[in-house]
Amino acid sequence: MSLDTVIAGSYFLAAVLFILGLKAMSSPAGARRGIVWAGLGMVLATVVTFFWPGMKPENLLLIGAAIIVGGVPAWISGRRVAMTGMPQMIALYNGMGGGAAAAIAWVELLRGGHGGEEFGWTVIALAVTGALIGAVSFSGSLLAFAKLEGWLKRSLRFAGQNVLNLVILLVAAVAGVLVIMGVSGPWLTVFIALALLLGITLTMPIGGADMPVVISLYNALTGLAVGLEGLVLDNAAMIIAGTVVGAAGTLLTQLMAKAMNRSLGNVLFSAFGETAAESDEIEGSMKPVEAIDAAVMLGFARQVIIIPGYGMAVAQAQHKVWELAEALMKRGVRVKFAIHPVAGRMPGHMNVLLAEAGVPYDLIFDEAEINPEFPKTDVALVIGANDVVNTAARTDTASPIYGMPILDADKANNAIVIKRGKGTGFSGIENALFYEDRTRMLYGDGQAMCAELIRAVHEI
Amino acid sequence: MIDGFVALYIFMLAAFVGYEVISRVPVILHTPLMSGSNFIHGIVLVGAMVALGFADTTLEKVIGFVGVALASGNAVGGYVVTERMLEMFKRSKDGDRDEE
Numbered sequence: 001m002s003l004d005t006v007i008a009g010s011y012f013l014a015a016v017l018f019i020l021g022l023k024a025m026s027s028p029a030g031a032r033r034g035i036v037w038a039g040l041g042m043v044l045a046t047v048v049t050f051f052w053p054g055m056k057p058e059n060l061l062l063i064g065a066a067i068i069v070g071g072v073p074a075w076i077s078g079r080r081v082a083m084t085g086m087p088q089m090i091a092l093y094n095g096m097g098g099g100a101a102a103a104i105a106w107v108e109l110l111r112g113g114h115g116g117e118e119f120g121w122t123v124i125a126l127a128v129t130g131a132l133i134g135a136v137s138f139s140g141s142l143l144a145f146a147k148l149e150g151w152l153k154r155s156l157r158f159a160g161q162n163v164l165n166l167v168i169l170l171v172a173a174v175a176g177v178l179v180i181m182g183v184s185g186p187w188l189t190v191f192i193a194l195a196l197l198l199g200i201t202l203t204m205p206i207g208g209a210d211m212p213v214v215i216s217l218y219n220a221l222t223g224l225a226v227g228l229e230g231l232v233l234d235n236a237a238m239i240i241a242g243t244v245v246g247a248a249g250t251l252l253t254q255l256m257a258k259a260m261n262r263s264l265g266n267v268l269f270s271a272f273g274e275t276a277a278e279s280d281e282i283e284g285s286m287k288p289v290e291a292i293d294a295a296v297m298l299g300f301a302r303q304v305i306i307i308p309g310y311g312m313a314v315a316q317a318q319h320k321v322w323e324l325a326e327a328l329m330k331r332g333v334r335v336k337f338a339i340h341p342v343a344g345r346m347p348g349h350m351n352v353l354l355a356e357a358g359v360p361y362d363l364i365f366d367e368a369e370i371n372p373e374f375p376k377t378d379v380a381l382v383i384g385a386n387d388v389v390n391t392a393a394r395t396d397t398a399s400p401i402y403g404m405p406i407l408d409a410d411k412a413n414n415a416i417v418i419k420r421g422k423g424t425g426f427s428g429i430e431n432a433l434f435y436e437d438r439t440r441m442l443y444g445d446g447q448a449m450c451a452e453l454i455r456a457v458h459e460i
Numbered sequence: 461m462i463d464g465f466v467a468l469y470i471f472m473l474a475a476f477v478g479y480e481v482i483s484r485v486p487v488i489l490h491t492p493l494m495s496g497s498n499f500i501h502g503i504v505l506v507g508a509m510v511a512l513g514f515a516d517t518t519l520e521k522v523i524g525f526v527g528v529a530l531a532s533g534n535a536v537g538g539y540v541v542t543e544r545m546l547e548m549f550k551r552s553k554d555g556d557r558d559e560e
Contacts, residue, residue: 055513103527
């Protein structure tokens with residue numbers, strides 16, 4: 001058996017393991033197994049690549065060093081990051097993948113061919129396209145990381161932003177075409193620089209609740225870039241894995257945008273949140289409640305639905321929330337968790353946090369499953385969630401979130417909202433639910449309030 | 461060498477596979493799944509290794525080195541965070557909730 005066959009066979013096996021792994025990851029029971037399979041595929045593919053015929057022996061050392069330089073910090077940061085920080089870490093690792101795809105294209109285009117054969121124009125065009133997508137994903141993801149990490153507080157928006165993006169894209173496209181036509185000059189460098197710039201200018205105006213959609217989109221784009229570079233390198237494992245991720249990521253992005261009742265174009269180009277000036281004034285007032293009274297409402301309820309939001313994550317309150325739920329269940333209260341598809345910074349982010357606290361996943365329901373339950377529910381307990389329970393999404397056509405499906409917390413007999421202060425939330429939109437007659441506000445830090453509720457529930 | 465049309469077929473079929481595999485995923489797994497698919501495109505590592513392996517000039521080597529380091533970060537980091545998240549998903553079983 002020749003070395004080529006061993007390598008090709010290993011790549012084939014890796015591709016099979018990736019697809020089986022992804023499949024296994026689509027059910028909670030087999031999910032853990034799935035990532036292990038995919039990991040085995042990755043190790044196998046990496047090891048056999050060291051034996052790729054014709055590579056320069058002195059470069060092998062560089063490869064080993066680069067794997068360590070990139071891998072060790074990633075390992076350490078990945079082990080250390082708190083569950084709340086997952087979205088930005090995924091953005092970061094994803095950006096690295098996009099950068100790697102762009103780097104491959106850059107090297108291959110500098111070389112102009114391999115094995116003494118020059119690239120045809122189709123191959124160069126594929127490499128250029130992959131480089132553009134990869135570079136946009138790289139700089140865009142890094143910016144998304146910086147924003148979510150809090151290094152960059154403001155979203156920069158100005159008139160003509162979309163026009164500017166279009167101009168950058170067009171100039172980059174021209175430079176790309178010059179590269180494809182083989183025109184000499186600094187076009188390749190110009191092209192890469194513009195692609196990197198485009199990632200930044202595209203991501204700059206997007207903020208807040210839209211971030212998960214953007215990270216998911218960049219994840220799909222990196223997959224696509226990897227697939228394209230796989231075509232350039234004749235590497236079937238890259239083509240298959242990259243394309244599978246590209247398609248899966250695109251679907252996931254659409255699902256997320258749909259959950260917010262917005263199109264992808266709207267997310268990317270509408271500078272959400274700045275247009276909300278003319279919304280209806282909300283009448284009434286917010287009615288505060290003391291923890292002991294809230295505990296009585298909860299403790300004597302038949303059914304309580306807990307609605308966590310990103311505020312719970314920020315307060316690191318998930319363990320206390322579960323403790324509270326357990327205290328209630330011990331009293332015979334039925335407790336369920338309702339999670340909106342876009343709660344948190346990524347779809348399913350809240351599920352991960354609740355899982356971390358030990359909440360079994362069969363107590364957790366999504367919006368379509370749980371909404372019919374609210375009218376039969378005594379108390380809806382909102383912890384750090386805001387837009388996903390805002391009734392303005394149903395009634396106020398001027399609201400930026402108008403039309404977004406929400407969790408019907410207002411249809412429960414009572415709603416209790418744990419919130420740090422009176423201000424508007426992350427998206428800066430007033431919440432009509434907070435002014436409802438049957439809503440009570442419990443002001444305070446999520447974790448401290450839950451601790452107080454637990455104490456009070458034990459006392460009654 | 462993969463023939464142009466064969467490559468196109470692989471591309472198309474892989475796209476269908478990706479679409480189908482994801483379409484039946486419960487929302488609770490979206491974050492780990494995004495993370496998992498993020499790990500899988502870490503396969504870009506093998507391409508970066510080959511690109512660096514054949515690099516001649518210093519510039520090519522520098523870019524190739526950066527490419528391999530980035531790809532390695534993608535694969536390793538992607539694996540670690542995905543595994544950590546998936547480890548946490550457990551079903552409730554009566555009575556043994558206090559077990560570690």
